[in-house]
Amino acid sequence: MLDHWFPKNISTYGGEIDSVFYLIFYIVGIGFLLGEAAIFYFLIRYRRRDGKKAAFVNGERWSQAAWIIIPTAIVLVLDLWIDFAGAQAYDAIKGEMPVSETIVQVTGKQFNWIINYPGPDGIFGTEDDLTKENDLYVPVNKAVKTILKSEDVIHSFFVPVLRLKQDMVPGRTIEAWFEATETGKYEIACAELCGYGHYTMRGFLHILSEEDYAAWVSENWPDTNSESN
Amino acid sequence: MTEQKNAENGHSEELSFWRKYVFSTDHKVVGKQYLFIALFMAILGGVMAYYMRWQLAWPETAVPGAGWIPEPTAFGGIIPPEFYNALTTMHGTIMVFFVGMPFLLGAFGNFLLPLMIGAKDMAFPRLNMMSVWTLFLASLVMIASFFVEGGAASAGWTGYAPLSADPIHTGVTWGLNLWILGLALEFTSFLMGGINFLTTTITMRAPGMTMYRLPLMVWMQITAAVIFMLSVGPLIAGAILLLLDRTVGTGFFIPELGGDPLLWQHLFWFFGHPEVYVVLLPGFGAIMEILPVFSRKPIFAYKTIIWSTIIAGALSFLVWAHHMFVSGMDPRLAMPFSITTILISVPFAVVIFAFMATLWGGSIRFTTPMLFALGTVMTFIVGGATGIFNGSAPVDIFIHDTHFVVAHFHFTLFPDVFLGGFAALYFWFPKMFGRMMNETLGKIHFWVTTIAFNAVFIPMFVLGLGGSMRRVYNPLQYDFLKPMQGINEFITYAAIVLLLGQFIFMFNFFWSMFKGKKAERNPWNATTLEWSVSYPIPHDNFATIPTVYHGPYEYSLPGNKSDWQPQHEENEPVSG
Numbered sequence: 049m050l051d052h053w054f055p056k057n058i059s060t061y062g063g064e065i066d067s068v069f070y071l072i073f074y075i076v077g078i079g080f081l082l083g084e085a086a087i088f089y090f091l092i093r094y095r096r097r098d099g100k101k102a103a104f105v106n107g108e109r110w111s112q113a114a115w116i117i118i119p120t121a122i123v124l125v126l127d128l129w130i131d132f133a134g135a136q137a138y139d140a141i142k143g144e145m146p147v148s149e150t151i152v153q154v155t156g157k158q159f160n161w162i163i164n165y166p167g168p169d170g171i172f173g174t175e176d177d178l179t180k181e182n183d184l185y186v187p188v189n190k191a192v193k194t195i196l197k198s199e200d201v202i203h204s205f206f207v208p209v210l211r212l213k214q215d216m217v218p219g220r221t222i223e224a225w226f227e228a229t230e231t232g233k234y235e236i237a238c239a240e241l242c243g244y245g246h247y248t249m250r251g252f253l254h255i256l257s258e259e260d261y262a263a264w265v266s267e268n269w270p271d272t273n274s275e276s277n
Numbered sequence: 278m279t280e281q282k283n284a285e286n287g288h289s290e291e292l293s294f295w296r297k298y299v300f301s302t303d304h305k306v307v308g309k310q311y312l313f314i315a316l317f318m319a320i321l322g323g324v325m326a327y328y329m330r331w332q333l334a335w336p337e338t339a340v341p342g343a344g345w346i347p348e349p350t351a352f353g354g355i356i357p358p359e360f361y362n363a364l365t366t367m368h369g370t371i372m373v374f375f376v377g378m379p380f381l382l383g384a385f386g387n388f389l390l391p392l393m394i395g396a397k398d399m400a401f402p403r404l405n406m407m408s409v410w411t412l413f414l415a416s417l418v419m420i421a422s423f424f425v426e427g428g429a430a431s432a433g434w435t436g437y438a439p440l441s442a443d444p445i446h447t448g449v450t451w452g453l454n455l456w457i458l459g460l461a462l463e464f465t466s467f468l469m470g471g472i473n474f475l476t477t478t479i480t481m482r483a484p485g486m487t488m489y490r491l492p493l494m495v496w497m498q499i500t501a502a503v504i505f506m507l508s509v510g511p512l513i514a515g516a517i518l519l520l521l522d523r524t525v526g527t528g529f530f531i532p533e534l535g536g537d538p539l540l541w542q543h544l545f546w547f548f549g550h551p552e553v554y555v556v557l558l559p560g561f562g563a564i565m566e567i568l569p570v571f572s573r574k575p576i577f578a579y580k581t582i583i584w585s586t587i588i589a590g591a592l593s594f595l596v597w598a599h600h601m602f603v604s605g606m607d608p609r610l611a612m613p614f615s616i617t618t619i620l621i622s623v624p625f626a627v628v629i630f631a632f633m634a635t636l637w638g639g640s641i642r643f644t645t646p647m648l649f650a651l652g653t654v655m656t657f658i659v660g661g662a663t664g665i666f667n668g669s670a671p672v673d674i675f676i677h678d679t680h681f682v683v684a685h686f687h688f689t690l691f692p693d694v695f696l697g698g699f700a701a702l703y704f705w706f707p708k709m710f711g712r713m714m715n716e717t718l719g720k721i722h723f724w725v726t727t728i729a730f731n732a733v734f735i736p737m738f739v740l741g742l743g744g745s746m747r748r749v750y751n752p753l754q755y756d757f758l759k760p761m762q763g764i765n766e767f768i769t770y771a772a773i774v775l776l777l778g779q780f781i782f783m784f785n786f787f788w789s790m791f792k793g794k795k796a797e798r799n800p801w802n803a804t805t806l807e808w809s810v811s812y813p814i815p816h817d818n819f820a821t822i823p824t825v826y827h828g829p830y831e832y833s834l835p836g837n838k839s840d841w842q843p844q845h846e847e848n849e850p851v852s853g
């Protein structure tokens with residue numbers, strides 16, 4: 049019912065985030081409806097009428113206080129449920145990072161994404177490195193590790209379809225990973241205000257099938273044969 | 278000269294105009310001064326919201342009514358991105374620090390606190406005068422920052438470094454320095470105010486006014502004052518470090534110079550989350566006074582409410598990193614902060630349930646203040662509930678820095694500051710200005726405001742879930758946002774209605790001040806001490822200090838003929 053609210057999800061862990069969202073949505077949504085309905089009911093039922101006096105209930109006695117203690121206890125239990133579900137999902141995303149062969153370095157710079165591929169040797173800072181702006185090519189169904197950096201101010205690497213968002217902080221190296229489950233071209237956005245051109249900081253994530261990715265690799269590193277991948 | 282504090286019979290008429298209305302030490306005048314500063318700044322903040330909303334709905338078209346803004350700030354009404362960023366920054370800063378705090382703490386705290394506890398004035402009347410004038414100066418500094426070269430601060434109301442720490446990143450020079458200075462002055466103002474609130478409440482209560490007989494408004498004011506005083510220190514330090522980074526070349530927040538940008542975020546949010554409750558609690562305090570009066574019932578679970586808000590205040594010091602789940606801090610910190618954040622809903626749930634239980638079995642009258650009070654509770658529930666989504670670390674990965682968050686905090690602060698503030702204003706207006714506000718206009722104002730508010734911010738949740746990032750100048754830059762542009766247009770129409778609706782209030786406010794029906798001493802049959810004095814209230818409030826015999830909410834006592842028992846009357850009032 050809610051699926052059309054989110055952008056579609058094409059990452060392996062995006063579903064975890066979405067399902068915690070739905071869990072909270074239903075718990076909080078039902079609580080919200082009950083609460084508002086009770087208030088409406090009280091307002092109609094206890095509106096002022098001639099000759100009707102209000103009840104004297106100050107909630108100081110335990111038997112009265114139970115009216116708010118019981119619902120509060122329910123809130124506490126539901127909170128813990130949400131915390132527990134959240135912790136599991138969070139662990140799946142941010143816990144142990146899966147081993148990945150594809151490593152890319154993305155550096156934010158007012159107002160572009162500088163994308164560095166280490167090349168076939170898998171080492172950054174060697175001759176076969178490849179630098180591109182704003183276009184990130186990755187294979188589908190493979191864990192991809194991104195090394196996020198910034199050259200000036202804080203940017204935030206946001207790929208809505210991956211449910212991935214991670215700030216890039218100058219002076220720090222932050223790692224994030226994802227594994228895409230569908231091929232296609234998707235938008236990368238900057239989610240942290242980084243100056244007047246913040247809104248122009250748009251990039252593209254190209255998720256390629258195994259063959260297309262191999263072709264892309266041999267196009268960019270023609271001297272090496274594809275087996276080093 | 279000899280009038281000072283010892284004046285026995287309140288012959289304050291002898292004061293000159295300036296001493297009486299401008300440089301006054303009378304807490305009631307000071308309170309009204311805060312009120313006018315807050316209302317004026319709210320108009321500024323509202324106009325900025327309108328400019329932003331227009332830009333988001335119809336990007337890069339001339340904004341009607343912005344043609345007067347000179348170049349290079351705007352170009353014939355077209356708002357460039359630099360100015361747009363300044364608008365988001367200054368709208369947030371002004372609404373939180375120059376509207377929320379002056380309106381709820383400054384205006385109502387000052388006006389009501391001495392009256393409610395049965396004191397002749399604040400403990401330090403001159404300090405009180407100094408705090409409002411410091412705020413006035415702070416407001417001038419903030420406004421002036423728009424007119425310096427480079428424009429006003431544009432690094433977001435959160436002022437994240439290093440964007441804020443070096444002028445080369447934004448091109449804003451003195452604008453951001455003045456922003457820091459204006460905030461520092463504002464903090465000073467409310468620190469002085471907080472000292473006064475606390476000292477006055479602790480030392481100047483009327484005989485019989487025990488701590489557990491204090492109206493909840495007083496409790497909320499002093500709890501807020503304590504939270505503010507305990508949390509603002511680190512941010513004042515942070516602000517000074519930021520100013521040094523900008524002006525003398527230190528590098529506290531600049532990594533090339535050995536600093537750390539995340540340090541600023543920690544300092545800011547260590548203050549930032551408690552600050553939300555500094556604004557929230559006094560608004561709730563007003564609701565806690567109004568609900569019993571118009572339900573003719575005691576507030577439900579008085580002591581439990583006091584302790585719940587104190588616990589929430591204490592917990593608010595342990596949640597700040599929920600603003601930083603994707604900031605790059607150690608991910609192992611996320612879950613502990615997520616858990617404390619979600620648990621903070623427990624004390625607030627207690628307060629909301631207590632509000633609901635107060636209505637149960639009541640005899641409810643739907644006056645304008647009551648409508649606004651109920652509106653506050655019913656819309657705040659949405660704000661509180663949506664906080665759970667943000668507080669959940671995995672969900673926050675997706676909704677962080679989207680319009681979901683923007684909608685969430687507007688759903689907490691708008692009901693509190695504006696709906697709660699209006700409730701308070703309609704309720705205490707007779708005590709402040711001696712006349713009643715017009716009820717019909719008040720009710721129209723209520724319905725227009727709440728309906729338009731919901732029409733603005735409910736769709737904004739949907740935008741956020743679609744991934745729409747906040748602080749984006751032109752959403753049409755992104756293909757994935759284009760299909761949602763209709764929502765942006767709808768929100769802007771609703772925002773225009775919301776803002777236009779406030780003209781009803783402004784008309785009612787000024788018209789009633791001079792032409793409204795003369796108010797009786799106690800028009801709502803309320804029990805607390807401020808209703809025991811007649812308008813105009815003399816400088817020293819009470820000719821003789823009242824003795825307090827009762828708790829603040831003794832409505833519909835069994836055995837009494839009348840349905841209210843004033844705090845200062847030993848027996849029930851003679852006329853029903």
Ligand SMILES: [Cu+2]
Nearest residue numbers: 238240242246
């Ligand atoms: Cu950005």
Ligand SMILES: [Cu+2]
Nearest residue numbers: 549550597600
């Ligand atoms: Cu917070």
